[in-house]
Amino acid sequence: MPLLKHSYSFPTRMEYGPGAIADLPKIIKEAGFSKGLIVTDQGIEKVGLADKLRNYFSDAGITIYSYSDVVSNPTEQNVIDGTKIYKENNCEFIVGLGGGSPIDVGKTIKVTAVHDEPLEKLDDTKGGDKYIINKMPPFYAVPTTAGTGSEVGRSSVITVASTNKKTIIFSPDMMPDIAVLDPEITLSLPKKLTAATGVDAFVHNLEAYIMDTFHPFADGLAKEGIYRAFKYLPIAFENGNDVAARGEMLMASAMGATAFQKGLGINHSIAHALSVYYDTHHGLANAAVLIEVMKYNITDKKVNEKMAALGDLLNTENDALAVISAIEKWLIKLDMPTNLKGIGIKEEDIDGIEEYAMGDPCRPLNPKTVLKGDVTQIIKNLL
Ligand SMILES: [Fe+2]
Structure with missing residues (x-):
């Protein structure tokens, strides 16, 4: 490219x-x-x-x-x-x-x-x-x-x-x-919203970074945004009055959105569907599906290599599963959901959620090609 x-x-x-x-x-x-x-x-x-x-x-x-x-x-x-x-x-x-x-x-x-x-x-x-x-x-x-x-x-x-x-x-x-x-x-932002919006920023950086598009500028920003959100969101979450941590999160957020001119992926497509079906907060929806979506995405070789390379930034091994595990612990520390148990997904809605996600503009840009039934499987794994 x-x-x-x-x-x-x-x-x-x-x-x-x-x-x-x-x-x-x-x-x-x-x-x-x-x-x-x-x-x-x-x-x-x-x-x-x-x-x-x-x-x-x-x-x-x-x-x-x-x-x-x-x-x-x-x-x-x-x-x-x-x-x-x-x-x-x-x-x-x-x-x-x-x-x-x-x-x-x-x-x-x-x-x-x-x-x-x-x-x-x-x-x-x-x-x-x-x-x-x-x-x-x-x-x-x-x-x-x-x-x-x-x-x-x-x-x-x-x-x-x-x-x-x-x-x-x-x-x-x-x-x-x-x-x-x-x-x-941003100091007045309540704890729960601090976490949910901050996770959204993290996911913007992450989905932009793993996307298979030639955009070294965006990749550089995305990696910096991943590092900053991972490090400073728990600090802002614990102490909402930490002005420096709040500033770092504003930067991670701006970096994420600048980087995602590369595009976003299926994590956002499913989050969009959940917001439409259950009015789930966008950041919370992104958190709830993130771990399973990343496990799905790393079955693609290029994504696996990129995820593994994040080990240095997230203070863990250079291994895709170790990186996902570090992200899962981080979400738990932020009191964010890592599955869909609390969203109240109805069995009869799952086909419609998949259809919505497949029609979402982010889906075609996902680095792993999303096939019919994949979204349903991801959702079922999270119930
Ligand atoms: Fe988002």
């Missing part, structure tokens, strides 16, 4: 550091904007983070509107409602404040603010990116969790009303103009 042509893109501006959020309104003001929209959710409103950011905007003399009703698996209606507020108030920029959901909705409003096509038409798997052609307003991402890495990504995942499917909207121009990585604003 080094002999083929590839296109790489790593351009996100990142403002990292404790207190970095306070500088964002000043940067936006200097860019010449005076009116914008914050996209967030009720959880962020309740802990006072949205008020904090609104105050910084008001101090900088910027008028700010808010859309605060994003749900955890964001919907087309969220995008429609936020776009309405943006347009009615002639906003000039958007800030996504929250976990992956508000950032994904904010990023999508960046598109729908200047494009009238329905989201179904913009579906990336159906070539929808060709309709995203107009100049879009700036978008600033302020993650309050360290997991999805949406703050450095060029796509969003929104459940479209007409199909009830999680749909990828993609354009190179959807990349946030600035990602503000401020570890202090």
Whole structure:
């Protein structure tokens, strides 16, 4: 593959550091904007983070509107409602404040603010990116969790009303103009969510790393992200106020999402299906299937070699099964599930879950070819 042509893109501006959020309104003001929209959710409103950011905007003399009703698996209606507020108030920029959901909705409003096509038409798997052609307003991402890495990504995942499917909207121009990585604003993240979102970051790095695509830059970032998440997530989990560990996790998260421009794999496909069927938290779903999916993947020789090579980073032997065992102990330490016993899988749903996972856009990129019946077997092994 080094002999083929590839296109790489790593351009996100990142403002990292404790207190970095306070500088964002000043940067936006200097860019010449005076009116914008914050996209967030009720959880962020309740802990006072949205008020904090609104105050910084008001101090900088910027008028700010808010859309605060994003749900955890964001919907087309969220995008429609936020776009309405943006347009009615002639906003000039958007800030996504929250976990992956508000950032994904904010990023999508960046598109729908200047494009009238329905989201179904913009579906990336159906070539929808060709309709995203107009100049879009700036978008600033302020993650309050360290997991999805949406703050450095060029796509969003929104459940479209007409199909009830999680749909990828993609354009190179959807990349946030600035990602503000401020570890202090992740301190309020509860223990369970710290673990679940952090595992998501770890899985992004891991699935990107084992993918059989020529992308040495992404591989380098993925290995660094695997190392950081493995080392620092248990520290942030034990002591949520450890600013340094929180900062390391923000980095692992941004690395994961930068690396997964290579793509993700079947772990995410099954996690997506579980979220649709049982509204399982995305990170928790990724944790629950990870060990069995990796045991499945290492039957592929190349994946086995890559997994074995992680032994040095995870402080274990250079052996694929030893690496998987170290990951399993790590998940247990984080109080995360390592099987599906607690999810409440119904026997009659398994065929549908397999069908959903097989149709998921991540599945074709899995390094081991996924055959009919494989997903069912993985799920049954986890019950
Ligand atoms: Fe994910």
